[in-house]
Amino acid sequence: MVSDIQIIHPRSAGIDIGAEKVFVFVPGHEVQNFDTFTASFHTLVEFFKKAGVETVAMEATGVYWYSLHELLESAGIEVYLVNGAHVKNVPGRKSDVSDCQWLQQLHQYGLLRRSFIPAENTRQLRSYVRLRDDHIEMRAAHIGHIQKALTSMNIRLQQVISQITGASGMRVVKSILNGNRNAEALADLCEKQILNKKREQVVLSLQGVFKREHLFALRQAVECYEFYDRQILACDAEIEKLLQEINEHLPPPQDHPTLYRSKPTRHNAPKIENLHPMLVTMMGGKDLATISGLTDLSFLKLLAEIGTDISRWPTFKHFTAWLGLTPNRHQSGKTNKRRTNRAKTRAGQIFREAAQSLSVSKFLALGSFYRRICARRGPKIANMATARKLAVWVYNLLKNGHQFVEQGVEEYNKRLKVKQEQMLLKMAKKLGFDLVPQPTAHAVH
Structure with a gap:
């Protein structure tokens, strides 16, 4: 029962924000509604202060939440911005009034998962x-x-x-x-x-x-x-x-091998002087453009989407799930259903575009990987799998400092052949067969 669940956030509130009205609920008060003008937002913040609210939950509805989020954050009130799909109310009982109460109830019991909001810069x-x-x-x-x-x-x-x-x-x-x-x-x-x-x-x-x-x-x-x-x-x-402005307050990385070695961008390249060294400096000396398929433009776009703090995602699995690059398995009854994760983030799209550019590469290992998966599962799955590999490499570089090393198509195919031989030997042994290699051409008389 709800009464048996421990309250995590006793001084919490729920906000349902729309185009014209904002509905808020604080325990011990009636549901309040405010206009969406800036003056009304300031009044709302003062109401929260007087009520002793320390944390609020709010749905990420379009761009309506931007200004209110800024004002609440500047007032020292913790804001939990949540995905509306994760807080669905009981069917048939949805309204602006009930939504803010439902959000507050979920929030006070610690049942909400906060959306990723990067730093101000x-x-x-x-x-x-x-x-x-x-x-x-x-x-x-x-x-x-x-x-x-x-x-x-x-x-x-x-x-x-x-x-x-x-x-x-x-x-x-x-x-x-x-x-x-x-x-x-x-x-x-x-x-x-x-x-x-x-x-x-x-x-x-x-x-x-x-x-x-x-x-x-x-x-x-x-x-x-x-x-x-x-x-x-x-x-x-x-x-x-x-x-x-950001780089003025950051120390430049010392003796960085790729600091001034930018990777060319074929289309829509930004007209920004010293873009590559500025991006590397912001990432603490970690160069994402060393990874196959990523250019300075994709480096810039990724930095703008995920920021510089990769610790927001505990593991690479959390990171790829947030990007929408996971299989999204659903198990019910005897059927194990596999569906592509429907989450579509701009950061995930950057990896998908990079994966698509690698699909035609004749020299990079990921190009061979893409074509191998494409032949078995089709282009959509191949793009997703390749994008996920890129995302894992980015995560490992930012979290653990693991440098990416391009092995090339020949080395990739050689390692793949060894793995296939090992799997074949294992399967033959399991079935009670012995594999006898064919004699080489020069051994035949």
């Missing part, structure tokens, strides 16, 4: 990095609009060159917008390397049917693309400024 960095990712996504949409407008005029340049937004492509597009309709003249704007290989194709691709409405759509798309390009650069400037 990491939260700032996370905001900038996530905003940058949003701008990249919007810019990609407008690249599609540029391609659509060109195709509408039967300009097929994007089928001849690799990137329409590269130096050659943008020179051609802007020349078209400035009134140039001559295919030969437009082709001359491309790089010499392109023209030396396929000048005739470029000229043919630039013979279009130019119509007023399609040119207007092209101009709009280019302007939007350039706008988001500038927004991304502005984010890079803010990220650089914040990293410099």
Whole structure:
């Protein structure tokens, strides 16, 4: 019974926050409701202080909790931000009033698991990095609009060159917008390397049917693309400024072998000077970019998502479960069900993207691992398994200082063959058989 459970947090409260109202419950008081204006938040904090509240539980609802969390934290009140999926109320009895009471009841008995909230400077960095990712996504949409407008005029340049937004492509597009309709003249704007290989194709691709409405759509798309390009650069400037401020108070790692050895990023590389050494310094001299598949950009994004304190996760199993990179087994009755963990975190997505980039590698061990799993279980499971391996290596590097060493495809296949032979010998022995190796070619007479 509930009365037999020990109370862990006697001075606790529950908060249910929405777009327009905040409902709070403190034992010994009626359920209170407040507006979501900042002045009302200050009144709410004062109410908690007078009631002697030391800790509160609150659902992580959208972005509504941000400001209230900051005010409660600055007032010295411990905040348990919890996943709404973990605190579901009894079906048919859900309401804002009952939700805050239910949260308080679970919290006072210590039944809630707190969501991960990084330190203040990491939260700032996370905001900038996530905003940058949003701008990249919007810019990609407008690249599609540029391609659509060109195709509408039967300009097929994007089928001849690799990137329409590269130096050659943008020179051609802007020349078209400035009134140039001559295919030969437009082709001359491309790089010499392109023209030396396929000048005739470029000229043919630039013979279009130019119509007023399609040119207007092209101009709009280019302007939007350039706008988001500038927004991304502005984010890079803010990220650089914040990293410099953080690094001012940190001692640089001594004699670090990879401090100034950055790994190139092919797409969407941040325009930040000395990004790699600043990231390594923030991580206490631990370089995540030494791990296969991770670049300085993924290093930056991981730092923004998980922070610098890996001790928040006791083991690598806790870490990979939080990332959503675990099998998520459910056992009921006689059936052992295996489902992919549905948790989707941005940090987990970083590892998934890195795993996907490794899938085509012909020289890295993880590339061979991905293809082996893919052949047996399919691409989705292979991506998850590879991403999990990357996450475990990151955890071991940050927690225990274990340096990653790339073994290569040949060494990986050699070790895999030894394991397969050992398993085969074990199975044969279990079944009562003896394995006799075939004679080598030079031993045959």
